[in-house]
Amino acid sequence: MRSILLIAKKDFKQVVTSPLFFVICAFCTIVWTIMYRVFLQQFASQSMMSMMQGSQAGQSLMNTVFMQHISVVNLVLIFTLPALMMRLISEEKKLHTYDLLLTSPVSSTDIAVGKFLAGFGIATVLLFVSFLYPAFTRILADFNWSTLFVLYFGIWLLTALYSAVGLFASSFTESALLSLFIGVVFNLLIWFAGQSGAGSDIQWVASVSNYISVGQHLVHFLKGMIKISSLVFFVSSTAFFVFLSQRVVESSRWR
Amino acid sequence: MADTSNIIEIRELTKNYGDRRAIDHLSFNVKKGEVVGFLGPNGAGKTTTMKIVTGFIAPTTGEVKIAGYDVFEDPYEVKRRIGYLPETPPVYGDMIVADYLDFVARLKGVESSRVPGLVARALEKTQLTDVRKRLIQNLSKGYRQRVGLAQAIVSDPEILILDEPTVGLDPRQVAEIRRLLQELRGSHTIVLSTHILSEVQATCDRAIIINGGRIVAEDTLTGLTNRLRGNSQIHIRVRRNASDLAQALERVSGVTEVEMSGMQIRVQGHLSDDLIEKISEAAVQQRAGLLEMTQPDAGLENIFIELTSQH
Incomplete structure (x- = not known):
């Protein structure tokens, strides 16, 4: 446990203080700020319209602005998280510091889990930045905090999955660029995996697709529901990719 | 437990990389406190042997025991006892020297209370105290090599395994590293791999010469010299x-x-x-x-x- 935290702390500090992290943070805030403003304006003009038409039922912030914001956040994270994760293992291989880790009294599991925690921590920092937008909307409008928290809890679980995928991509290769590419491709696959079979006529294909569809799970969180099946899905798929990374780390001892 | 005077025991070690045999039934012992030169031309299998001894890679067949512990059955006990400097010093360019040594000491399982003392000692022995607050990437090659050496000794291991510690250094830096090795002699068992002969002459008690993955000679320096002198x-x-x-x-x-x-x-x-x-x-x-x-x-x-x- 001590080694896990030691590795996690070192990697977290290294990435968070790197220029790359600042550039990515800047990029994210620029994109999110521009888009969030657009969503708010759309929401305002639509509300105005429905008021003028005399309709009593206004639109909910949650279903419009926050949902649009979350999909932009998700899209940005699909591309930026692998860029932050790419260094975790591939850089160690390139710099030969991997030799140090593997000749120290730590297990492959310590290395994989430690690095995953570092990656997840970094992703959480980025996600926290995106959380500030809906949180400060509270100044302008009233909404239910708990629904927002549940929604963010869902996307937080998703970033854990992205982090694990990024770690796995990084464990393959010495080239950071290649690991970035593999990471993005895997993230996109995860996002689209469930979509392809969702409309299938065959019952079991449709239900499997439904279960592995990240979007379907997020819909529950958006409605303010935390379903056990969704929790199991995110935790197990994250653990699966951390496990794969651990196998790759372990395998280098046997080559 | 086997004879404790042999701190490193290597039996019939063989390693294949695909079809290529890097080392071939290698057997030798190193006694506690000894300074052994591991000599051979480039590609003789020196680095492979060191990587196996440190538990970095597994052999195809054979057995390695460090202080009585098998490298693959008790890897943690073995790794705790070894300080390893690979060919390329394993340093993080974006860390400062003192933080890096602190990290390595903890990684090697040193108790927290002993860490600051050991870091200070390693800095002092390698004469890095002046640059301890500097980023490693801004240091010269010689300094970086010294940081690598400091990382090997920071956990105060019984055994030091150094893979070509003076490669690429200028003569003054080479002399400094040798002086340091002289200082470490006695308190550590040292295995030094090199293809530079004067290094072995300057620092080692005994030399093991390997070529093509096999030991071709193993003797004290005078023994080796006499052999040809005969x-x-x-x-x-x-x-x-x-x-x-x-x-x-x-x-x-x-x-x-x-x-x-x-x-x-x-x-x-x-x-x-x-x-x-x-x-x-x-x-x-x-x-x-x-x-x-x-x-x-x-x-x-x-x-x-x-x-x-x-x-």
Whole structure:
């Protein structure tokens, strides 16, 4: 446990203080700020319209602005998280510091889990930045905090999955660029995996697709529901990719 | 537990990379406190052997025991006892020297209370105290190598395994690293891999010479030097009477061959201090006017070339 935290702390500090992290943070805030403003304006003009038409039922912030914001956040994270994760293992291989880790009294599991925690921590920092937008909307409008928290809890679980995928991509290769590419491709696959079979006529294909569809799970969180099946899905798929990374780390001892 | 005086025991170690055999049934022991030079040309299997001993990679067959612990059954016990400096120092460029050493000490399982003391000691021994607050990436190659060495000694391990620690350093830095090795001698068992012979001559008690993945010689330095000396040559240059001296030398017991060209004589035989004395006596008796008497092949260099060119 001590080694896990030691590795996690070192990697977290290294990435968070790197220029790359600042550039990515800047990029994210620029994109999110521009888009969030657009969503708010759309929401305002639509509300105005429905008021003028005399309709009593206004639109909910949650279903419009926050949902649009979350999909932009998700899209940005699909591309930026692998860029932050790419260094975790591939850089160690390139710099030969991997030799140090593997000749120290730590297990492959310590290395994989430690690095995953570092990656997840970094992703959480980025996600926290995106959380500030809906949180400060509270100044302008009233909404239910708990629904927002549940929604963010869902996307937080998703970033854990992205982090694990990024770690796995990084464990393959010495080239950071290649690991970035593999990471993005895997993230996109995860996002689209469930979509392809969702409309299938065959019952079991449709239900499997439904279960592995990240979007379907997020819909529950958006409605303010935390379903056990969704929790199991995110935790197990994250653990699966951390496990794969651990196998790759372990395998280098046997080559 | 096996004989504890052997801190490193290697039995029949073999490693294949695909079809290529990097090391071939390697067996040797290292005693506690010994400084052993692991010599061989590039590609002889030195680095592979060191990587197996440190638990970085697994052998195809064979057994490695460190202080009685098997590298693959008790990897943690073994890794705790070894400080390893690979060919490329394993340093993080974006960390400062002191933080890096702190990290390595903790990674090696040193108790938190002992860490600051050990870091200070490693900094002092490697003379890095002045640069302890600097980023590693801003240091020169020599300093980086020293940081690598500091990381190997920071956990105060029983065994130091150093893979070509002086490669790419300038002569002054090489001298500094050697001085440091002299300092560490006694408190640590040191295995030093190198293809530079003067390094072994300067620091080691014993040399293991490998070539093509096999041990071709294993002896103390004097033992190795004597091995070739046993049947070697002496060059003599005189002022006059060279032919008389050559004839006289042929009669000296122990001399197997005498060859003369002009005023130079090459004497071949089982050289010992007695024989050398007899040769110089003969030169005086013949009033040859001895100008020079040299033993050209006393160096480790020749042994090395001879042993490693047989494959």
